[in-house]
Amino acid sequence: METHSELGGMNLAFLDVKNITRELLNNNNKKLKIIDNINFSVEKGEFLSIIGPSGCGKTTLLRLISGLDRPEEGQVTVAGERIVKPDVSRGYVFQNGGLYPWETIEKNISLGLEAVQGRNFDRNLVKHFIEIMGLQNFENAYPSQVSGGMAQRTALARSLILQPQLLLLDEPMGALDAFTRADVQNIVFKLWRDTKTTMILVTHDIDEAIYLSQKILVMTPHPGRVKEVVKNDLPFPRKRDSTNFLKQRRKLQEILSFE
Amino acid sequence: MSFSKKRENSSNTSEKKYWKSWNIKWNFFSILSVLVALLENVFISSKENVNNGSYRIFLGCYLIYLVFIYLGGHYFSLKVRLFGGHFAQLNFILGILLCVQDLLTEKFSIFSLPYFVSFAQVLDQINEDKSLLLQSTGASLLLWSLSFAFGTLIGIVLGILIGRYRQFNYWSLPFLKVIGIIPAAAWMPLTMVIFPTSYLAEISLIVLSVWFPVAFMTKGGVENISPTYFEAAHTLGFNEIRIIRKVVIPGALPNIFVGIFTATGLSFTMLVISEMVGARVGLGWYINWAKGTGNYTQVYAAITIMAILFSCIFIVINKLQGTALRWRPTVN
Numbered sequence: 001m002e003t004h005s006e007l008g009g010m011n012l013a014f015l016d017v018k019n020i021t022r023e024l025l026n027n028n029n030k031k032l033k034i035i036d037n038i039n040f041s042v043e044k045g046e047f048l049s050i051i052g053p054s055g056c057g058k059t060t061l062l063r064l065i066s067g068l069d070r071p072e073e074g075q076v077t078v079a080g081e082r083i084v085k086p087d088v089s090r091g092y093v094f095q096n097g098g099l100y101p102w103e104t105i106e107k108n109i110s111l112g113l114e115a116v117q118g119r120n121f122d123r124n125l126v127k128h129f130i131e132i133m134g135l136q137n138f139e140n141a142y143p144s145q146v147s148g149g150m151a152q153r154t155a156l157a158r159s160l161i162l163q164p165q166l167l168l169l170d171e172p173m174g175a176l177d178a179f180t181r182a183d184v185q186n187i188v189f190k191l192w193r194d195t196k197t198t199m200i201l202v203t204h205d206i207d208e209a210i211y212l213s214q215k216i217l218v219m220t221p222h223p224g225r226v227k228e229v230v231k232n233d234l235p236f237p238r239k240r241d242s243t244n245f246l247k248q249r250r251k252l253q254e255i256l257s258f259e
Numbered sequence: 260m261s262f263s264k265k266r267e268n269s270s271n272t273s274e275k276k277y278w279k280s281w282n283i284k285w286n287f288f289s290i291l292s293v294l295v296a297l298l299e300n301v302f303i304s305s306k307e308n309v310n311n312g313s314y315r316i317f318l319g320c321y322l323i324y325l326v327f328i329y330l331g332g333h334y335f336s337l338k339v340r341l342f343g344g345h346f347a348q349l350n351f352i353l354g355i356l357l358c359v360q361d362l363l364t365e366k367f368s369i370f371s372l373p374y375f376v377s378f379a380q381v382l383d384q385i386n387e388d389k390s391l392l393l394q395s396t397g398a399s400l401l402l403w404s405l406s407f408a409f410g411t412l413i414g415i416v417l418g419i420l421i422g423r424y425r426q427f428n429y430w431s432l433p434f435l436k437v438i439g440i441i442p443a444a445a446w447m448p449l450t451m452v453i454f455p456t457s458y459l460a461e462i463s464l465i466v467l468s469v470w471f472p473v474a475f476m477t478k479g480g481v482e483n484i485s486p487t488y489f490e491a492a493h494t495l496g497f498n499e500i501r502i503i504r505k506v507v508i509p510g511a512l513p514n515i516f517v518g519i520f521t522a523t524g525l526s527f528t529m530l531v532i533s534e535m536v537g538a539r540v541g542l543g544w545y546i547n548w549a550k551g552t553g554n555y556t557q558v559y560a561a562i563t564i565m566a567i568l569f570s571c572i573f574i575v576i577n578k579l580q581g582t583a584l585r586w587r588p589t590v591n
């Protein structure tokens with residue numbers, strides 16, 4: 001396999017984030033480092049969570065991985081290819097869902113498939129996703145007419161139906177109540193287990209990170225840096241009240257509280 | 260069906276729209292006031308020479324309609340009840356107004372011919388001129404539809420190009436702004452000589468009044484679409500055509516309709532003015548012709564027809580908007 005020339009013959013992980021820095025101009029036109037020199041890698045099929053306090057640059061980091069933004073320094077590679085722009089092979093679930101309010105639930109799910117496959121896209125696949133997301137009977141509703149949980153499941157389906165090699169999730173359960181959140185978490189877990197899609201989940205819920213992921217990347221703010229990457233290899237399915245789960249939670253809380 | 264939210268919403272909105280509650284007293288009064296208007300017209304003798312036939316038929320129909328609303332609302336339909344209850348007071352006042360105008364004009368000649376005419380006389384004139392008025396209305400409607408559709412199309416296309424493409428914006432916006440700010444009527448003398456036929460000149464004037472508001476509202480609409488929708492489009496593999504079709508147009512549609520409503524008013528003005536000046540047919544021409552012969556009743560007749568025609572057009576556009584924007588959360 002050929003790799004990018006800059007990368008030489010280095011042995012790369014599936015996703016490789018190398019020395020990336022993102023700068024923006026603040027109100028006084030001065031350069032401000034949003035995230036600073038971040039390094040980490042993710043293996044194929046792995047589930048990584050990114051946690052950190054609000055404003056520490058989680059969304060910024062995720063956007064750099066997707067190619068929606070470009071880093072000022074460093075680079076992101078997926079399967080040996082340098083990311084320069086967004087692509088269907090990297091799904092992105094936006095922090096607020098980002099569904100098209102003017103399209104029905106079904107249309108929101110099928111639009112991407114239609115864009116990729118053309119007019120004769122796989123309608124059965126759309127039906128399949130509507131079913132596994134529990135959206136039957138709501139195909140013709142508009143996003144404003146369904147619950148927050150349904151909207152997030154629609155957003156998940158919209159990205160997953162394109163069978164991306166990497167799925168980026170920006171706090172998909174952030175705005176949901178506790179019951180709905182657990183429900184969507186289980187769906188995400190099952191989808192990950194069944195499709196073996198590499199997933200990166202941004203969250204500020206420690207339990208969610210422990211429940212779902214194999215590695216947890218803890219960030220610190222101002223500027224956003226990697227504090228630590230914690231291994232999280234409790235056996236699946238995980239129980240939120242098991243001793244190991246609680247131990248893991250204490251450990252993460254400690255890491256997060258030491259500034 | 261398990262999905263009933265929409266229906267729930269729509270019944271809520273019609274309850275909000277028709278907020279005056281059903282009160283049998285007002286339904287009764289509304290029937291009474293129209294009945295009084297009819298009796299007054301029949302039994303008080305006129306000072307002016309008027310054929311009241313059409314007016315009495317009109318009042319008769321109005322009366323029957325009110326009785327149906329009353330019975331329907333009282334015994335049968337909830338929808339009629341909401342609707343009829345809400346408008347009962349208005350119908351009552353309308354009956355009184357009809358009665359008063361009849362007394363002031365043809366009965367006692369306090370406001371007298373030829374500049375003030377009774378509604379009865381206007382209706383009689385409409386009846387008399389019906390074939391000519393029908394022809395004029397058809398001609399006006401055709402001219403308006405053609406020009407309005409064309410102007411709207413130009414406006415939307417320009418608006419999207421300006422709103423979406425920086426280069427297009429840079430090179431065209433300054434010129435379009437200057438052209439667009441000129442009132443369409445100012446071009447009238449020029450269009451009359453530049454275009455080979457007066458019909459084309461009329462079309463061009465209406466188009467000129469329409470494209471500008473539509474283009475600028477569309478541009479604003481495109482620019483205000485949340486960037487997330489474009490970013491999502493990129494991660495979903497949309498090409499540019501698909502982005503225009505699935506993101507830009509629907510995203511700008513609420514604003515496009517604001518532009519269309521502004522343009523509609525302007526286009527009516529321009530329709531009448533351009534028909535008055537250049538045309539051989541149409542309601543504007545009819546008014547101008549009536550002015551020439553000094554028959555002001557005909558002017559009132561044309562105005563009445565315009566009121567009905569333009570209201571219908573507004574209703575149709577409103578319905579179109581409701582359908583096109585049905586995805587919007589219902590505002591309370």
Ligand SMILES: Nc1ncnc2c1ncn2[C@@H]1O[C@H](COP(=O)(O)OP(=O)(O)OP(=O)(O)O)[C@@H](O)[C@H]1O
Pocket residue numbers: 024025026034053054055056057058059060061095204
């Ligand atoms: N376009 C921008 N211009 C200026 N500053 C920005 C911009 N986008 C983000 N920032 C700043 O960068 C920092 C990181 O933002 P980011 O959205 O990545 O945080 P986050 O970790 O996702 O926060 P949250 O958990 O609230 O979503 C914040 O302090 C924010 O104010």
Ligand SMILES: [Mg+2]
Pocket residue numbers: 058059060095170
């Ligand atoms: Mg964020």
